[in-house]
Amino acid sequence: MADVLDSAGPGARPTTLFTTVTLVVLGLLALAVVFPFIWMLFTSLKPESEIATFPPQLLPHRWTFENYENVWTRIPFARLFLNSILFAGGVTIVSLLLDSMAAYALARLQFRGRNVIFVLILVALMLPFQVMFVPLFVTVHDLHMLDSYSGLIVPRATNAFGIFMLRQFFVTLPKELDEAARIDGCGEFGIYWRIILPLSGPAIATLAVFHFMYNWNDFLWPLLITSSMEMRTLPAGLALFVGSHVVEYGVVMAGAVLALLPLLVAFVFAQRTFIQGIAMSGIKG
Amino acid sequence: MKRIAALASASIVAIAATVCGSAAFAAPLTFWNGFTGPDRPTIEALTKQWSDAHPDTPVQMDIEPWDSMLQKLQAAMASGSGPDVVAFNFAQLPRYAESGFIMDITDEVKAGGALDPSVWSDGLKQVLQYNGKYYAAPLNFATLMMYYNKDIFAKAGISEPPKTWDEWVAAIKKTTVTGSNSQYGLLIPDHETIPNWPILLWGNGGDVIKDGKPYLDDAKTIGALTLWGDLVLNDKITPTGLSGADADKLFQSGKAAMEITGPWMTNGFTAAKLNYDVAPIPTGPGGPVTLADSIVLVINKATKDPKAALDFVAMWNSKAAQLKIANDTGFPPLRTDLSGSPELTNEWAAKFSTVVPVSRFSLPGQVNFAQIDGDVFTPMIQAITFGKEKAAEAAQQANDQLSDLLNQ
Amino acid sequence: MSSRTARLQHGRSWPAMPNRTTIAAWCFLAPSLLVLAVFVFWPIVYSFDLSLHKWKFSADAQEWAGFANYARMWRDARFWNALGNTVYYTAFTVPLGVALPLALALALNRAIPFRALLRSAFFLPVIASFAIVALAWRFMLDPDIGLLAYWLSFLGMPHVSPLRDPNMAMPAVIIASLWKNLGFNMVIYLAGLQAIPIVLYEAARIDGADRFQQFWNVTWPQLRTTNIFVLVISIIGAFQVFDPAFVMTPGGGPLFSTETLVTYIYRQGITNLNLSYAASIGIFLFAVVFLLTLAQLRLTRSWED
Numbered sequence: 001m002a003d004v005l006d007s008a009g010p011g012a013r014p015t016t017l018f019t020t021v022t023l024v025v026l027g028l029l030a031l032a033v034v035f036p037f038i039w040m041l042f043t044s045l046k047p048e049s050e051i052a053t054f055p056p057q058l059l060p061h062r063w064t065f066e067n068y069e070n071v072w073t074r075i076p077f078a079r080l081f082l083n084s085i086l087f088a089g090g091v092t093i094v095s096l097l098l099d100s101m102a103a104y105a106l107a108r109l110q111f112r113g114r115n116v117i118f119v120l121i122l123v124a125l126m127l128p129f130q131v132m133f134v135p136l137f138v139t140v141h142d143l144h145m146l147d148s149y150s151g152l153i154v155p156r157a158t159n160a161f162g163i164f165m166l167r168q169f170f171v172t173l174p175k176e177l178d179e180a181a182r183i184d185g186c187g188e189f190g191i192y193w194r195i196i197l198p199l200s201g202p203a204i205a206t207l208a209v210f211h212f213m214y215n216w217n218d219f220l221w222p223l224l225i226t227s228s229m230e231m232r233t234l235p236a237g238l239a240l241f242v243g244s245h246v247v248e249y250g251v252v253m254a255g256a257v258l259a260l261l262p263l264l265v266a267f268v269f270a271q272r273t274f275i276q277g278i279a280m281s282g283i284k285g
Numbered sequence: 286m287k288r289i290a291a292l293a294s295a296s297i298v299a300i301a302a303t304v305c306g307s308a309a310f311a312a313p314l315t316f317w318n319g320f321t322g323p324d325r326p327t328i329e330a331l332t333k334q335w336s337d338a339h340p341d342t343p344v345q346m347d348i349e350p351w352d353s354m355l356q357k358l359q360a361a362m363a364s365g366s367g368p369d370v371v372a373f374n375f376a377q378l379p380r381y382a383e384s385g386f387i388m389d390i391t392d393e394v395k396a397g398g399a400l401d402p403s404v405w406s407d408g409l410k411q412v413l414q415y416n417g418k419y420y421a422a423p424l425n426f427a428t429l430m431m432y433y434n435k436d437i438f439a440k441a442g443i444s445e446p447p448k449t450w451d452e453w454v455a456a457i458k459k460t461t462v463t464g465s466n467s468q469y470g471l472l473i474p475d476h477e478t479i480p481n482w483p484i485l486l487w488g489n490g491g492d493v494i495k496d497g498k499p500y501l502d503d504a505k506t507i508g509a510l511t512l513w514g515d516l517v518l519n520d521k522i523t524p525t526g527l528s529g530a531d532a533d534k535l536f537q538s539g540k541a542a543m544e545i546t547g548p549w550m551t552n553g554f555t556a557a558k559l560n561y562d563v564a565p566i567p568t569g570p571g572g573p574v575t576l577a578d579s580i581v582l583v584i585n586k587a588t589k590d591p592k593a594a595l596d597f598v599a600m601w602n603s604k605a606a607q608l609k610i611a612n613d614t615g616f617p618p619l620r621t622d623l624s625g626s627p628e629l630t631n632e633w634a635a636k637f638s639t640v641v642p643v644s645r646f647s648l649p650g651q652v653n654f655a656q657i658d659g660d661v662f663t664p665m666i667q668a669i670t671f672g673k674e675k676a677a678e679a680a681q682q683a684n685d686q687l688s689d690l691l692n693q
Numbered sequence: 694m695s696s697r698t699a700r701l702q703h704g705r706s707w708p709a710m711p712n713r714t715t716i717a718a719w720c721f722l723a724p725s726l727l728v729l730a731v732f733v734f735w736p737i738v739y740s741f742d743l744s745l746h747k748w749k750f751s752a753d754a755q756e757w758a759g760f761a762n763y764a765r766m767w768r769d770a771r772f773w774n775a776l777g778n779t780v781y782y783t784a785f786t787v788p789l790g791v792a793l794p795l796a797l798a799l800a801l802n803r804a805i806p807f808r809a810l811l812r813s814a815f816f817l818p819v820i821a822s823f824a825i826v827a828l829a830w831r832f833m834l835d836p837d838i839g840l841l842a843y844w845l846s847f848l849g850m851p852h853v854s855p856l857r858d859p860n861m862a863m864p865a866v867i868i869a870s871l872w873k874n875l876g877f878n879m880v881i882y883l884a885g886l887q888a889i890p891i892v893l894y895e896a897a898r899i900d901g902a903d904r905f906q907q908f909w910n911v912t913w914p915q916l917r918t919t920n921i922f923v924l925v926i927s928i929i930g931a932f933q934v935f936d937p938a939f940v941m942t943p944g945g946g947p948l949f950s951t952e953t954l955v956t957y958i959y960r961q962g963i964t965n966l967n968l969s970y971a972a973s974i975g976i977f978l979f980a981v982v983f984l985l986t987l988a989q990l991r992l993t994r995s996w997e998d
Contacts, residue, residue, distance in 0.1 A: 019805055026800060027807075030814035033872060036829045037817055039840065043829075049557035052832075054538040056840045098725045105721035109714050117722065119987070122925070124733040126982045127740060128933045128955045130962060131975030135739035136732060137360040146366065155732040158725040161926065165881070168918040172888055188717040202884040209880070217822045224357050227315070227347045227368075235822060239350050243322015245479070245549045247530060249828065256825040263820040264813065271809055356963050359750060380966060384751040465846065467837060476944040524837070526857030526947040531835065538838045655964045659944065660771070667948055671859060 037260075044068070044254035051249045067254035071238075074251075076229060077258075080237040085262075086149060087222060087233055088215040091156045095211050096204060099162035104192045106163070107170035108178055118167070124160035129220070137224055151225045156215065162207050169203040170196055205270040213263050234259050314344045314593055315368035317358065318580075319351030323552060327613040335600050342593040362386045362585070369588040370597060372424050375412040375579045379652040382415035388584040388591065390598075391419040399599035404620040406641060408577055412649045421581035424601045425610055426619035427547040428637050428644045429479065429576045430563040432554070437468065437542045446564035450488065453567040454516065460542035461522045469541040470522040473513070475666050478529025480658075481545050482666050483647045484576050485513045488569030493648065493662060499687040501665070501680045505571065510676040514669040525670045547578065548615035551633045563633070565640050577644035579619070617641055653690055661686045737979070744973035750966050762973035772974065774949055775957040778863060782938075782953060783931035785867050786874075790927055791920075794875050798882035799912075812883070816876035823873060827940035830869060831856065856941060859948040866951050870937040878923050885919030886912070921993050925986055932982050935959070954978050 039058065043051055044067050046060040071077055105111075106118050136155065145151030173196060181191045197204065219235040226232055238255040241248045320328040325348060336343040347354075347368070355377070361367040367386065381387050394400045394413075400422050402410055413421045433446050441460045447453040457470030473481050486492055491506030493499075500506055516522045524531075529546070536544040537557050545566060554561055566575050582601060584594045600606055607618040612631045617638030623629065624638040648654045665683035668674040674682075711719075744762050746755040766772050801812050818826070833841045836854040846852070855865035889912065897907045935955040938946070945952035945960070952960075954974060962971025 022800055022803075023805055023807070026797075026811050030811050033875070034814050034817055036826060036833065037821070039833055040825075040829050043832075048553070052534040052537040052557070052838060054540055054838045056838055056843050058840060098728070101721040102725040105718040109718040109721070111711075111715040111718040114718070117726075119990070121725075121729065122986055123737070123983065124729050125926075125929050126979045126986070127733075127737050127975055128935065128958060128978065130935065130955055130959045131740050131972050132733070132736040133356070134360045134363070134968060135736035135743075137357070138364045139732065139735060141361075141364045141366050154728065158728045160729065160733075163725060164926070165922055168922040169884070169888065171918050172915070188714075188721070192721070202887040206880055206884045210877075213820045217820070219822070219824065220353060220356075223349050223353045224360075227317070228345060229347075235824075236349060238822075238825070239353075240321045240325060240348060242350060243324060243549070244319060244351055245529065245533075245547065246322045246553060247828070248322065249832070252825060252828065256822065260817075260821060264817070267813060267816055267820065268809070271812065352963075359963075359966065359968075363750070363752075380750060386752065465852070467852070524854065524857060526854075528943070531831070534832070534835065535837055540837050653965075655966075659960065659964065663944070664949070671948060673948070 040253045041257060044250060044257050046250055048248060048250045067250040068258070070241075070248075070251045071255045071258060075237040075240055077237065079230065080232055080234045083222075083231060084216055084234040084259075087152050088212045090149065090153045091215045092208055092211040094153060094157045095159050095162055096208055098158040099207065100166050100197060100200075100204065101192065102158065102163045103166035103170055104188075104196060106167045108175075108191070108196070109188070121160045121163050125164075133220075133224060140225060145225075147226050147228060147231055149231075152222060152231075156221075159211065162211065165207055166200070166203060169200055173199055201273040205273040209263075209267055209270045212266055216259070216263055312342055312590065314342050314370065314590065314597060316344050316346045316370045316372075316597070317354055317368040318346070318348060318372035319354045320348055320372075321350055324549075324614055327610055331601070331606055331609060335597055339593065339596070342590060342597075344597065365587060367585050367587070369585050369590065369594050370582055371585070372580050372582050375421070375581050375646065376648065376651075376654045378412065378421050378581060378583070379415050379650055379654070381583060382418075382420045383652055386586055387420055388586045388588070388594075389418050389420060390422065390584065390595070393595055393599075394419045394422075399596075400602055404622045406577075406621060406644070408644060408646050408649075409579060409619065412579065412646050413581060415650065421583045422598045422602055423619050424580045424582050425616050426641070427479075427549075427578045427616055428640045429481075429484065429545050429547050429566070429578075430637060430640060431566045432536060432544045432546060432550065432561055432563050434536070434539060434542050435560045435562060436539070441542070446562075447567045448565075449567055450569040454512075457516065457522050457543070458520060461520060463521050467521075467540070469524065469535065470520075470543065472527060472532040472535055472541045472544045473517065473523045474527040474529045474532040475525070475670065476528055476663050478527075478532065479547055479578060480576055480647045482513075482662075484545065484566060484574060485509050485569075487574045487645065488566070488571050490569075490571030493657070494651070494687070494691070497691070499684045499691065501684040501687060507677050507680050509569075510666075510669060510680055514676045517670045518672050526667065548617070548633050548637045551615045563636055565643075573640075573643045575640045575644050577641070577646050579646070611638075653693070656690055657687065661690065740972045741976055743969050744976050746969050748967075748969040748972075750968075755969075758969065762970050763977070765970065766973055766977065771949065771952070771957060775952045775954045778949075778951060779932060779934065779953045781863060782867060782870075782934055783928065786870055786931050786934075787924070787927045789871055790874055790878060790931075791923055793871070794878035794923075795882050797875065797879045798886055799908075801879070802883060802886045812876075812879075815879055818873045819876040819880075821873075823936045824940050826873070827869075830941065834865070857947055859946075859950040862942055862946045862950045866937050866941050866946075869941055870934070873937065878927070881923055882916070882919060885916050889915040917993075921989070925989055928985055928989070929982050932978060932985075 042058055042060060045063050045065070047062055047064050047066065050057075050061055102121070106114060140146055140151050140155065145154065177195050178191050181195055186194070217235060218233070219239065222231075222233040223236050238252060238259065241251045241255065316332065318328065328348075329346070332344050332346050351373070355373065358367065358371060358373075362384070390400070394402055396403055405413070405423065409423055409426065413419055413423060431446065437460055438446070441456075443456050443459065447456045459470070460468060461470035462468040475482065483493060486506050486509045489505050489509035489512070491500065491503055491509045493501060517525060532544055533546065533550055533553075535541050537554055537559060539559065565573065582598045584591065584598060588594050602620070604620065604623060607620050607623055608626070608628050610616055611618045611623070611629055611634035615631050615633035615637065617634050618624065618629065621641070624641065625635075629635050648657055651657060661683050665679045668679045669676050745758060745760070747758040747761070748755050797815060801808055833839045834854070834856060836842045836852040842852065853861070855861040893911045893915070894907060897911050902910060933955050934953050938951045938953045938956050939959065942951040945956060955978070958971045958974050958978075961967045961974065
């Protein structure tokens with residue numbers, strides 16, 4: 001197994017006792033952290049009438065899949081799922097490209113006004129959405145982008161958080177690589193595409209997961225921009241089970257479980273680049 | 286160069302997508318509302334029925350939670366992209382009427398027409414108007430009643446639901462059990478809920494605002510706040526800081542004897558096999574009273590098809606629509622000529638319509654209702670029930686705040 | 694040395710024509726800056742303008758208000774309460790939200806069994822939707838019918854209702870927020886740790902450094918840029934906290950103990966329709982965060998990277 005390599009962590013081979021203790025502590029902590037999800041999972045397998053009871057039970061008395069059936073039939077789940085993939089996936093791909101390009105300029109290129117631009121980009125993070133949403137809505141409306149994929153994706157095509165994160169990461173890569181490439185006659189885009197990006201696997205993968213997850217779960221933005229069920233995303237669909245007075249807990253939890261799965265898969269995939277990252281940084285030395 | 290080309294093609298694709306995405310070949314009537322949850326199928330069915338009968342102006346309905354819909358509605362109306370018809374809680378009407386964005390429908394409200402005011406209760410008529418003009422038509426009507434747990438009553442030896450405040454307080458005290466296996470006599474949520482506390486004030490003859498003036502410092506209001514505040518603080522008849530959803534969960538779990546809420550809980554409680562019933566809220570010194578709530582429909586002034594919009598809006602008021610809503614959801618029909626109708630097959634709808642004559646709306650006609658409720662009233666209640674202030678002081682303070690607010 | 698010193702030392706003066714590097718840089722930045730300009734900077738400018746007016750919900754033109762909104766903010770007790778709560782929240786979540794994830798990342802960067810499973814476990818809260826998780830939390834924490842309260846009662850613990858208690862609501866929100874975001878910073882640190890070349894550790898080990906020394910002399914300095922990132926983002930995020938407070942305690946919490954600046958902005962702007970007042974609070978928040986960030990960048994001398 002590749003990760004049996006003593007990974008980029010300090011210390012000689014740790015003692016078995018230390019490892020066991022660490023494992024136990026982490027295991028208990030992880031169980032505590034994951035507990036609400038265990039509750040959610042079991043709740044999704046209970047009929048609605050069993051959910052608010054006293055004394056409370058974790059396990060269902062009558063196991064049922066009716067909540068999952070409801071999620072599938074009472075809302076256009078497949079369409080919502082597809083829209084979520086298009087929205088979150090589209091934003092992730094476009095944003096990774098634009099973020100990394102901007103980060104490259106900020107991290108690797110010397111030019112006048114670089115620090116000012118850097119601070120300016122950070123400024124984009126500083127006004128909360130609850131203040132900006134009115135002018136944002138008006139802008140999207142004026143550009144005739146309401147209720148369309150472009151209206152959903154273009155305002156998110158770049159992300160100051162992503163630019164900042166990648167800039168910090170690019171800065172750690174040795175500058176000799178760039179210089180060697182420039183001497184070889186490689187253009188800036190070539191350096192960016194063929195040297196910097198491949199070396200940034202873990203950071204790019206992490207950012208990809210963040211972008212995907214943030215947009216996958218984003219409730220308010222798609223609701224604001226879209227006004228038809230065909231364009232809606234999954235969170236908006238799940239909200240249809242949360243009434244103003246009555247909440248259908250079982251169905252909501254079932255929907256939440258289904259919505260979590262793609263993200264979990266994305267995370268597990270992203271983790272693989274971490275292991276590759278170790279191998280690369282070893283060779284690099 | 287490669288990058289510029291990529292960017293250009295991306296822009297072209299984006300523009301093309303928007304142009305194609307926003308083409309509207311039919312002339313749909315856009316309708317926004319917040320009927321998520323179990324009410325949705327009924328609303329969708331009625332809308333589809335109307336659309337099928339009017340194929341030239343099909344309804345394009347957008348359902349999302351009320352909070353985000355209202356957030357979007359402001360921005361949309363202000364930028365001229367609002368829907369043709371929108372449903373919202375009656376309390377929102379004053380601010381939208383003042384905004385100038387919604388249509389004055391006074392001419393359409395006339396006896397014998399589709400929107401006949403003679404079948405509306407006085408309270409309802411009042412909240413559909415602003416400054417003497419009609420701006421909204423009603424979609425539904427809810428009243429609150431007292432749900433009680435029959436098993437808990439039986440165990441406490443209470444044979445009948447209380448009818449007066451004295452009986453009520455006695456029953457509450459009898460069914461409240463403090464300690465580790467607690468039981469609550471009467472659940473009183475104070476935020477994120479259909480208003481409960483105003484009913485307790487009205488029952489004593491008190492009020493928040495009376496005849497346009499703050500009434501919190503009136504002796505009857507303070508009397509109610511003192512009585513019920515002490516019950517909450519000292520007798521622990523209810524948890525403090527309760528939200529509406531918390532209260533419903535507690536009642537459904539059999540942890541409380543009584544809860545005041547609307548008809549929407551009946552399906553859930555019945556499915557949970559709770560042994561319960563509803564009764565009118567016990568009468569206090571101020572007379573029998575309960576709270577009314579209503580979702581109303583307004584028409585965008587900028588709508589391109591006012592005739593279709595009006596027709597759609599009036600549909601909800603029709604006998605057929607009201608019967609369907611009542612029978613599906615248990616809400617009482619909003620038309621007074623339907624109470625006691627043999628076509629009303631839902632027993633809960635029939636029960637909830639018995640208290641319509643004594644129902645009142647909370648804070649009608651107030652543009653600043655959100656501030657009054659969130660910044661003045663609820664903090665006052667919490668100050669009392671958390672024991673931070675005595676009822677008289679809290680009420681006086683709140684009254685001053687209310688004066689300032691009303692004079693703005 | 695700073696770039697300014699470098700420029701002076703090399704006797705470089707900026708050329709009249711932008712050089713190839715500068716053109717390249719602007720080309721790389723242009724798409725991002727364009728999108729940000731239209732969809733972020735313009736709304737920020739608009740919001741500032743809004744804060745200088747008295748916005749009315751109507752088609753009429755807005756009234757000029759000058760700094761009246763800011764004056765009102767100054768006198769508003771609810772505003773100061775929100776600011777205090779926000780500072781309280783930040784003071785706890787930032788240090789804990791940086792130290793704990795770092796510890797987790799260090800532990801999970803080692804070759805221990807079940808590593809991938811454990812990482813996924815800690816990351817799970819991050820990928821869940823807070824609104825739905827809050828429903829679950831509120832259910833489990835209900836002192837009367839909640840699972841956690843029920844189990845704890847067997848251990849003799851009293852009926853505690855953190856979300857309805859003015860003194861415990863904010864700690865509960867802080868804990869919920871830490872729980873939600875632990876995995877986030879953990880993953881960022883993991884990415885940062887991955888980038889540290891193994892050779893540095895090998896060299897240190899050859900020199901006889903023990904685990905602590907390796908951490909202090911190799912890991913910590915190599916994590917510098919990651920640390921700056923995590924710190925800046927955490928403070929910006931903490932000051933703008935909305936979701937944890939809003940979904941766990943809608944309405945501002947018992948006696949407004951969990952009302953933060955942004956939930957107050959939401960209340961004023963969206964619930965009360967006082968958009969200009971909300972904008973002014975937003976601009977205040979913006980200014981505070983801006984100054985704090987600038988200070989951090991200066992103190993850590995990020996310019997020199």
